[in-house]
Amino acid sequence: MAFGHGPAPLVIGHRGASGYRPEHTAAAYSLAVALGADAVEPDLVATRDGVLVVRHENEISGTTDVATRPEFAARRTTREIDGRRVAGWFTEDFTWAELATLRARERMGKTRPQSATFDGRLPLLRLRDLLGLLDRDAERSGRGVGLVAEFKHASHFAELGLPLDELFADELAAAGWDDGRPVVAEAFELDVLDRLARRGVAGKRVFLLEASGAPADLVRALGSTAPRFDVFATNDGLAGLAGRVHGVSVDTGRLVGRDAGAVVPAGAPLAGTGLVDAAHDHGLDVYAWTLRPENRFLRQGFRRGSAKSGWGDWLGAFARVLETGVDGVFADHPDLAVEARNTLDTTRG
Structure with missing residues (x-):
């Protein structure tokens, strides 16, 4: 399986099949x-x-039951993470042996009550556990599945002496995943992607463009003068990314939002097919996140009924994203994204 401008966009299981099982668990990935x-x-x-x-x-x-564990009550603290004050329990304060005792919880229990029935039953995973799971599933099914790894708060972890790029390279090598299998690294920070390139980590690198704000690594370096994510969604911004990364990944609002079809002035952030076409012209792939069927996540016109957890016209909403020509989509319910892709192919045929 190759990542690139193929005839059909890739369907990427967002944190596994996180619409059906608690995210980032073995059950969700399988x-x-x-x-x-x-x-x-x-x-x-x-x-x-x-x-x-x-x-x-x-x-x-x-996403875990850590708050109910009296042995970890004293670990609760408040930290500044990428410019935001956050209170809770943080992975960097635990060893893996301690985290292995926790159990996963559904993050959106009110929206996905069926998934929440698995709360307390599923353990956490290390990256090495996931790679082993994918190897076993490939052996059973005869079908290999790629890895799209997102690096969270890379600058924060680097300051703690926990460089995610180095740890990732070591894990891939130890698991034999540095042999050319499809691997994509993505982040909201360019610095960690640059470090992966310097380390010679194989695979593609994708820059995530948030809907607002500025990249945390650039804010750390440049303060209030740091370029905002919108700058990278302009034609010049995309041209500057070419050769540095292999693609960009954007929220669906940049593709099918209110102004996605409008003509934009020179130097303004691109949207919709204009963004996708410009990225492709610069040799960049485009991925979109996240396809979800619940009314809570759908734009007006695709919602059905009043329940936020109810499913709306997901097929119509997903098709709008796919029709922009993106190279891949992240979906909480991979089967629905596959169905939308198949329907689009049938319609075109």
Whole structure:
């Protein structure tokens, strides 16, 4: 499987099949593979003893049962993470042996109550556990699945002496995943992507463009003069990324938001097909996040009924994103994204 401008966009299981099982668990990843995902996306953070753990954030009270564990009550603290004050329990204050005693919880229990029925049953994963799981699933199914790894708060961890790029390179080598298998590294910070390139880590590097704000590494270096994410979504910004990274990954609002079809002035951030076409002209792939079927996440016009947890016209919403020509989409329900891709192919055919 190759990552690139193929005839159909890649479907990437966002934190596994996180719409059906608590995110970043073995159950979520195995289900994503079974549902036809081309790749899966783990978020990577580090423990105190330098183990890469697969978690949405380094603050883990929303995705584990740590807050109910009296033996860890004293670990609760407040930290500044990328300019924000955050209170809770942080992976960098635990060893892997300690985190291994915790159990996963559904992060959006009210929206996904069925997934929440798995709370307390599923252990946490290290990156090495996930790589082993993907190897075993590939052996059973005869179908390899790629890895799209997101580096969370890389500058923060580097300051703690826990460089995510170095830990990642070591893990890939130890697991035999440095042999040319499809691997993509993505981050909201360019610095960690540059460090991966200097280390010679194989695979593609993708710069994540947040809807607002500025990259944390650039804010640390430049303060209030740091360029905002919008700057990188301009034609000149994309040209500057060419050769430095292999692609950009944007939230769906940049592709199908209110102004996505409007003509933009020179130097303004691009949107919709204009953004995708310009990126492709500069040799960059474009990925989009995150396809979700619940009304809570759908734009007006695609919602059905009043329940936020109810599913709306997900097929129509997903098709709008796919029609922009993106190279890959992140989906909490990989089977729905595969269905939307198949429907689009049938319509075009």
